[in-house]
Amino acid sequence: MRTAAALLLAVLVATGCRLPADGVPDPQVTLVGELHGTREHPRAFLDLVGQAAARSDQPVVVGLELPPDAVAVARRALQLPESERLAVLLESSTWAENPDGRASMARLELIRDLLALEAAGEASVIGIDLREGKQHDLAAPALARVLAERDGQDNPVMLLVGNGHLDAGEGRATLGQAFVNQGLATTLLTLHYSGGNAWNCTAGACGPRELGANLSCPEGTRTIRPGLVVADACLGKVTLSPLARDALGPAPATPHRVLFVGNSLVYTGNLPAVLEALSAGDNHALEADMIVTGGATLSDRVADGSVARALATGRYQTVVLQERGGDFLCAFGPGSCVQARAALASLARLAREHGASPVLLGTYQGDPRASASLDSAEAIAARDAGVPYLHVTRHLQAGLATYPRLAWFANDGMHPGPDLTLLQALLLHEHLFARVPDAVDFTVEAPIHTYSAHLEAEARRATDVPDGSEAATSYTYDSRHFARVARLLRHP
Structure with a gap:
């Protein structure tokens, strides 16, 4: 029965x-x-x-x-x-x-x-x-x-x-x-x-x-x-x-300013610029800067003082932290997870001291079992540091199962493809503005960095084009892909 x-x-x-x-x-x-x-x-x-x-x-x-x-x-x-x-x-x-x-x-x-x-x-x-x-x-x-x-x-x-x-x-x-x-x-x-x-x-x-x-x-x-x-x-x-x-009311005159701190998982596909364009299309003014270098860890940013210098300007309301993939799982040796947790706590505390709200943007794994372990380890680290955690790998697993043909990964099979970048932007948008936007076509007018880009570890606007960059300068997301990715947030 x-x-x-x-x-x-x-x-x-x-x-x-x-x-x-x-x-x-x-x-x-x-x-x-x-x-x-x-x-x-x-x-x-x-x-x-x-x-x-x-x-x-x-x-x-x-x-x-x-x-x-x-x-x-x-x-x-x-x-x-x-x-x-x-x-x-x-x-x-x-x-x-x-x-x-x-x-x-x-x-x-x-x-x-x-x-x-x-x-x-x-x-x-x-x-x-x-x-x-x-x-x-x-x-x-x-x-x-x-x-x-x-x-x-x-x-x-x-x-x-x-x-x-x-x-x-x-x-x-x-x-x-x-x-x-x-x-x-x-x-x-x-x-x-x-x-x-x-x-x-x-x-x-x-x-x-x-x-x-x-x-x-x-x-x-x-x-x-x-x-x-x-x-x-x-x-x-x-x-x-x-x-x-209130949510549908006019966007504030002063944009919400976000600082991204991370590595190639952030700049491949230019996640900060995608979040900017996505938010603008949803009637929210947002400006994003980033401190990113390939293979960087949060410990690197604590050591070089780049985040402290950026936060000292008082520009930012939100700081998005993303660790190197696997660090919270001790994937780079037993000391890597200890250092990652300490760096997360340090940067979160620094953000709060300067009036900004920190959030840990998760990393991801393609294998379901590794994904579950990673999600758990990152969630525990975020909880212990007292910061919100966005479950990227959990939603990615749902996407791989439901829409396997979407462009989840770049051509190296590791870095984020356009649809994984969009998924992360939607998670951040929901965190910041408490809603998932309606699916529409939208264009990102910014350098669409590849994983081989070389960026300096200092704060830069997401829309700035680095000297000598050969990256494409725009990317258009169509509403059909948008709707499929957004559905993962409404029905995880």
Whole structure:
């Protein structure tokens, strides 16, 4: 028998959680409880909807805790170029005035992806929040809206609501009980988190909120009474998603300045310049400099003082650190990993002292087992240094499996090819601006360095052409490749 645990599969596999062991009948209605204002909850819900659609011969009725007019306005806005979307979104009071995470950028991106399922005939997307004023009861209007959409058919139903609406109490007019009373087998699935941050409202105050660390994050399923099952899944650490109106607002007059510190893994394909062009196309002003030489380690940059000199200018808000591939695995001798960890901690501390935020951009391996070991070693080093870590090799493995014909590597089979450079730029863009841009054609107007380039270990603009350079001076990414690479971030 198929089980409600199967509906948890996409979430649990993506987050490394265990599958609940006890089997229960497949639900006709699944209420998914989220913490508003995170990136992870909408992504997990999208995965669950996709799985439900794949297992049903009828479209999934997908209900969001938004007024119907907010969903309708989002539909219209998402048909426009990104630069024109904000004006349309602001026609809805939800997107213009609502201060909580239901109006987040992650929620808008969820609607975009759900509408793609709808266009394929796999889903029907509706707003179920018909409450007026300070009315708290979501059950009656949501039930009526869903039943009208089903129109007497057996479509599976999946609703995304705040976790406060997943009350399993018997005898009360709860949202879950409303569906059970209609004879519909219902599962209440709460997506828990172990820590992180979110954009939401607490005690009337709305904005970024730290959630703590090592919070209880249960998993499992249990039958409460006939027709009603309670399920729990753990998403791990979550990260905030800003309000859509803020994320789509005008770019700041002063560009966000980024310093890259690394080696040929950074300059092959000119990752800093790709990030600049990608950000400009997404309405974010960004300028990137780099301190890079072939085969360099972070220890080299500590020793020669080049990073300290660059940071002393006070120009940078973010410092991207990338170690030589394999150093954190002691691939160059037992002392190399000790030196790499010490250098990472030193440069991260130096960045913070100058008002910049450090981030460790991972390296990669083509072999899956070596990739997993590398990812783990780099993640531990980043954690110990107190810096965010971007999992390059994990996403590359997904890309190699899903899109093996993309240009992941340069012609030496080791250095990054155009699509791996784009993948790294997208990871950095998401880290900096909390969103994955829409896929468009864009051109990088900068020297596209090869792995044999000879660059000096001093800060230089990503767009500057070195003396005597024979590198190509532009590269165009097409939207088709862009969309495939971006999909790896939305469905890792």
